[in-house]
Amino acid sequence: MSVLKEMFRNLLSKPFTILYPKEPVPIPDRFRGRVAIRDEKCIGCSKCSVVCSVQCISMVDSPKEIEFKDKILMRKKKPQLKLFRCIRCGLCERHCPTGAIYLKNELSDSGTDREVVVI
Ligand code: SF4
Ligand code: SF4
Numbered sequence: 157m158s159v160l161k162e163m164f165r166n167l168l169s170k171p172f173t174i175l176y177p178k179e180p181v182p183i184p185d186r187f188r189g190r191v192a193i194r195d196e197k198c199i200g201c202s203k204c205s206v207v208c209s210v211q212c213i214s215m216v217d218s219p220k221e222i223e224f225k226d227k228i229l230m231r232k233k234k235p236q237l238k239l240f241r242c243i244r245c246g247l248c249e250r251h252c253p254t255g256a257i258y259l260k261n262e263l264s265d266s267g268t269d270r271e272v273v274v275i
Contacts, residue, residue, distance in 0.1 A: 183261060188244040190264035191237055191274060197256035199224050200231035204248035204257045212241035213248065216275070224254060237274045240267050 174181055183189075199222050205213040218234035235248075235257065244264065248257045 181263070183263070185261075187261050188246050189260040189262045191239070191242050191244065191248065192258060192260050193235060193237070193274060194256045194258070195220075195234065195275075196222070197254045198222065198231065198234050199229050199254055199256075200233045201253060202233070202235075203251045203253065204235050207247045207251045209245045209247055210241055210243055212238040234275070238270060239265075239272045239274050240270050 200215070200218070202215050205215050213235045215233040216236045218231065220231045220234075222229050222231050244259060246259055249259050252258075
């Protein structure tokens with residue numbers, strides 16, 4: 157009896173599912189989305205690469221002058237990240253001293269090519 161009641165109630169109610177990507181999905185605050193890097197803020201310290209839980213960040217040559225705490229530093233390397241190996245744990249963002257690497261508050265693309273990189 158209760159099953160029939162439930163069936164009739166559901167027949168008259170709106171669906172719970174969302175037609176993504178046609179309809180936008182609500183994204184909660186502090187959502188851990190796609191990783192991005194602000195190149196102009198990166199001092200090349202390698203902390204993100206050391207703490208990454210799945211070792212998807214490697215440091216590549218990228219000499220550049222970077223302003224940090226009122227000084228000009230000469231960066232030698234910058235991170236390069238395998239996008240679809242990243243599990244979006246947020247450790248890189250938490251340990252980056254300059255806020256250069258961060259997780260966007262938006263959905264990540266999906267893909268199977270494990271060699272796609274973010275630089
Ligand atoms: S969010 Fe991704 S890139 Fe950053 S530490 Fe976690 S797995 Fe590594
Ligand atoms: S992104 Fe941040 S933690 Fe990674 S090398 Fe640059 S400054 Fe260091």
